[in-house]
Amino acid sequence: MPLRLVPLLLLLLCLCLAVPSRVQAGSPDTAGFMVRLTVPGLDYGRSVAVGILVQKLHGISIPDQSGSSGEIHYTLSGMHITDFTMPSTALGFVPGSGLKFSFSGASVSLSGDWHYKALFVKDSGSFDMRMSGLSLSAVLVLSRDAVGRPSVSAGGCSSEVGDVDIKFHGGASWLYNLFKHLIENNIRDHLKGQLCGQVTEAINSDLENSLQEIPITAKVDEFTEVDYSLLSPPDTRADMLDMPCKGEFYSLQHHSEFPVPAPPMDLGTSADRMLYFGLSEFLFNSAGYAYQASGALTYIITEAMLPKDAPFHLNTSSLAPIAVKLKDFPGLPVEVRVESSAAPTLSISAGNVTLHTQALATFSALWPNGTRSFLFSINASASLAARLEIDADKLHGTLALDSLVLTLVKSDVGDVHVNLLQSIIKFITKTIILPKVNERLSQGIPMPLLKKVKIVNAVLLNKEGFTVVGMDLRYSP
Ligand SMILES: *[C@@H]1O[C@H](CO)[C@@H](O)[C@H](O)[C@H]1NC(C)=O
Numbered sequence: 001m002p003l004r005l006v007p008l009l010l011l012l013l014c015l016c017l018a019v020p021s022r023v024q025a026g027s028p029d030t031a032g033f034m035v036r037l038t039v040p041g042l043d044y045g046r047s048v049a050v051g052i053l054v055q056k057l058h059g060i061s062i063p064d065q066s067g068s069s070g071e072i073h074y075t076l077s078g079m080h081i082t083d084f085t086m087p088s089t090a091l092g093f094v095p096g097s098g099l100k101f102s103f104s105g106a107s108v109s110l111s112g113d114w115h116y117k118a119l120f121v122k123d124s125g126s127f128d129m130r131m132s133g134l135s136l137s138a139v140l141v142l143s144r145d146a147v148g149r150p151s152v153s154a155g156g157c158s159s160e161v162g163d164v165d166i167k168f169h170g171g172a173s174w175l176y177n178l179f180k181h182l183i184e185n186n187i188r189d190h191l192k193g194q195l196c197g198q199v200t201e202a203i204n205s206d207l208e209n210s211l212q213e214i215p216i217t218a219k220v221d222e223f224t225e226v227d228y229s230l231l232s233p234p235d236t237r238a239d240m241l242d243m244p245c246k247g248e249f250y251s252l253q254h255h256s257e258f259p260v261p262a263p264p265m266d267l268g269t270s271a272d273r274m275l276y277f278g279l280s281e282f283l284f285n286s287a288g289y290a291y292q293a294s295g296a297l298t299y300i301i302t303e304a305m306l307p308k309d310a311p312f313h314l315n316t317s318s319l320a321p322i323a324v325k326l327k328d329f330p331g332l333p334v335e336v337r338v339e340s341s342a343a344p345t346l347s348i349s350a351g352n353v354t355l356h357t358q359a360l361a362t363f364s365a366l367w368p369n370g371t372r373s374f375l376f377s378i379n380a381s382a383s384l385a386a387r388l389e390i391d392a393d394k395l396h397g398t399l400a401l402d403s404l405v406l407t408l409v410k411s412d413v414g415d416v417h418v419n420l421l422q423s424i425i426k427f428i429t430k431t432i433i434l435p436k437v438n439e440r441l442s443q444g445i446p447m448p449l450l451k452k453v454k455i456v457n458a459v460l461l462n463k464e465g466f467t468v469v470g471m472d473l474r475y476s477p
């Protein structure tokens, strides 16, 4: 039955909301990621889904039907929909429960061939049928399954069928047209019984199964994945639906929980845009933790990586002013290994987004025979101003160095001139490390949206401990 397509297309909408997930229960307060769908969002989803549905139903073929009544065997074949209209549709929130989809005044026209065979007679011809005044109202109850995926089930359905009008052509059509009313009433009763049954089944099986197939987590890159599982059932109110999600990054190699709980996140009454995402410091800090655990935050800096106009060279002669004893290693290339020594943390407040990092930089001289001599190591504590941006399908950021504090950890070359070193480390950070980090950041965090859905009119607002991203969506087939 083509009617199966109705809920299937609602799925499209639900997929916009449905996010990849993994096991874990908790309270909404501890969400690292929050999704809010608003009335304009629901309405846009409805118009897109209905548009697709109407388009798909045009010209669709209906499987042959055959049956028998006493000695008469009949077949309806070659049936296809010639016209389909759904002038009035609605999709709304049902507080505390889920969504309600309804349509009214819909009509379907179809054509096909009929054929029957009794004991000694057979006859055949074609027919045109028009069913109008179709209406239906179905509730979709949204919940959370045991592993934290969104789950849907049918929560009541009612339907009406207005008129059925059938015309037979060919064969002894004049005869059947006499019984037209009887046949029409039969079809109407049958259809009325079928409509809700089909829709309920489509919600409970097709739609629910599709939700079950949503991948459990989204892989971000070769180091991490992000878990978007629902922490509690979707919270539906009269004009919005909030889905508190875990929003935690994990290292692919060392899967361990980020130890600090997420701060409370309240999106307030934001409801102008179609969709809102709340991104907690927790989400970013679990990312820092996961990258740190993956060993992904290590950089080896060599002379070859310096820009041509660098004011110094990475060799012991050029760096000699930093430590007197460097002249014990004449004319040797120097390598700097910079590794994050503590997971970077992000703090979000109304004015600023700041990333705090701790790194250990180790300077070594390289002998021609390949031996490496340790020169000195320093702790670098850097604050970086982070700018978050959102484009068509992902959230990304850029970092700029704000402050840098160096402390000498160990030296094999006597006193180290930390102030001179400061400008060298700053230069390396700005010209080599940050561009690399920013390039990785520009790949962004994939947002849980369908491929054909693009983000427009994004607004980004920083609050205490979290960022709210509001957006409208554009579906392009
Ligand atoms: C070392 O640095 C000096 C500049 O201070 C430069 O003239 C020289 O070519 C460099 N040596 C090597 C081996 O890169």
Ligand SMILES: *[C@@H]1O[C@H](CO)[C@@H](O)[C@H](O)[C@H]1NC(C)=O
Pocket: 349, 350, 351, 352, 354, 383, 402
């Ligand atoms: C923003 O960050 C700067 C430097 O870290 C700090 O001086 C300033 O107070 C911060 N502003 C707000 C509103 O937090």
Ligand SMILES: *[C@@H]1O[C@H](CO)[C@@H](O)[C@H](O)[C@H]1NC(C)=O
Pocket: 367, 368, 369, 370, 371
């Ligand atoms: C490499 O050369 C340095 C300096 O000449 C020397 O001290 C070191 O022992 C050599 N290492 C090896 C493995 O030959």
Ligand SMILES: *[C@@H]1O[C@H](CO)[C@@H](O)[C@H](O)[C@H]1NC(C)=O
Pocket: 341, 342, 358, 379, 407, 408, 409
């Ligand atoms: C260097 O940083 C590490 C980790 O942040 C810290 O444990 C250590 O005490 C620091 N050492 C110095 C000399 O500041």
